[in-house]
Amino acid sequence: MNSRYDACVVLNYYAPYTSGLTRVAMDVAESLAADGKRVAVVASRHDPALPRFEVRGGVHVHRARVAARIGRGVVSPGFASLAGRIARRSDVVNLHVPMLEAGLIARAARGTPVVVHHHDDVWLSGGATAKAQIAVVDASVAAALRRAAAVVVANLDHAKSSRHWAIMEQRRVCAVPPPCRERGPGKPVFRDGAGPHIGFLGRMAPEKGLHHLVRAFRDWDDPAARLLLAGDESVAGGDVVARLRGQAAGDGRIRFLGRLEEPAIADFHASLDAFALPSVAEESFGITQTEAMMSGVPVVASDLPGMRVPLQTTGFGELVESGDADGLREALRRVARYPAGRRSAGAAVATAAFGMKSSLDAYAAVLEAAAAGS
Structure with a gap:
């Protein structure tokens, strides 16, 4: 059995969890798999009912056990090591940040080129420990960015407002709008009357x-x-x-x-x-x-x-x-x-x-260029 992957995508929460970040990672991973690439996703097992491994949408999904939760984050002692092992068996690793373990995983990838997708700066509402948590995550994201062969952002307007822009602008920054789904006409089944x-x-x-x-x-x-x-x-x-x-x-x-x-x-x-x-x-x-x-x-x-x-x-x-x-x-x-x-x-x-196709094609080109060392 081939143990190598063309790409390894790493994020904290993966499908069936729903968020914009998860959607982007899933669409990219499944698009690459549909094009015949061997793709791995490494994520936390945020729901204990989920399997540790499954093939989902043609993608090999590996999940690490969650030991505890802190705010919106999870504590998964085996997550970084699992991601590092699979990253080293891949041609390119795609980290989706913010992520507490980003810096550690980028380092553990060793010779595998790293493409960091910077979705946003971490944001936490209130709480006595919020500032400390933000500082720790920011330091980890900064460490990953310094090791990145390329950085993907949704647009430069947002990227330039990031606390990490001073680091990002020293790397190859690629603005790729997230893939958006075009849906067919629906039926107004949720309407209740003629009002707005x-x-x-x-x-x-x-x-x-x-x-x-x-x-x-x-x-x-x-x-x-x-x-x-x-x-x-x-x-x-x-x-x-x-x-x-x-x-x-x-x-x-x-x-x-x-x-x-x-x-x-x-x-x-x-x-x-x-x-x-x-x-x-x-x-x-x-x-x-x-x-x-x-x-x-x-x-x-x-x-x-x-x-x-x-x-x-x-x-x-x-x-x-x-x-x-x-x-x-x-x-x-x-x-x-x-x-x-x-x-x-x-x-x-x-x-x-x-539209989705142009976005996914542009994303695949960034990963391929990083894997090729160009």
Whole structure:
């Protein structure tokens, strides 16, 4: 049996866990496998019900046991050593950061070229130990970046705002938009009446700023308006759903849909007049907002580095100041009234700019160049 891999992808959480970072890593790994490459993924066994090894989407997925959890992170004593062993048997290793073990794994890879995908600086909300945790992760990410043959970022707007930019700019920096799925037309099964329907789809996490969205919507004086909140309600590091439910109590116009499986996302988009991404912390891109645009749904998003790029590129929606609930509400009112022609034009521009094939081809080229030493 061939024990070598063409590529080894390393990240803390892998499918079936859902996040933008996980989605990118999975799409890249499965695309390489579909092209005939032998691909390994090394991740934590974040759910003990998951197997230690499986072939998923043509990819060999190796998982390390989790001993404990700290905030949104996991403590997996065997993770770095497992990743290092498989990295040394691979032509290139692709580290997705932030990651506590990034520096150790990059060093353990020895002669294997390292491509670091810098998704974001680590962000933790409050807590007495948050600053210390951030400092430790930052040091590890910096160590990995110094060993990198190339660094992948979603866009330079976000990368230049990173605490690590001074290191990244000394490496080969490759801006590759994350692969976004173009979905077929869905059915508006989540609609409830003719009023404006506003939606959010993503992780129910503190940095998403959903409390601002709920506050903005509650002051929307239209009894026919609806707010649809969809996404995994049990994400790493805890969720904010209980707080949001309390905040929304008494307003029957607000619905919590939970996690949507892939076939239902097209129906979710077809049910919306506008999509909101009110994040309070920088995001590298915002895949969910871009996929909503590609389905003809205009977006209102926070004007923060990285996540503002899809809107700046397409002009399909509006940017608002992060944390401005009043500005968010008024912008959503405006974009929810976009006519059909503007929606179809916005979808076409977004699809042309951020379609999946061009992104995956560009990513594969970065990995191949690093493996070849060029």
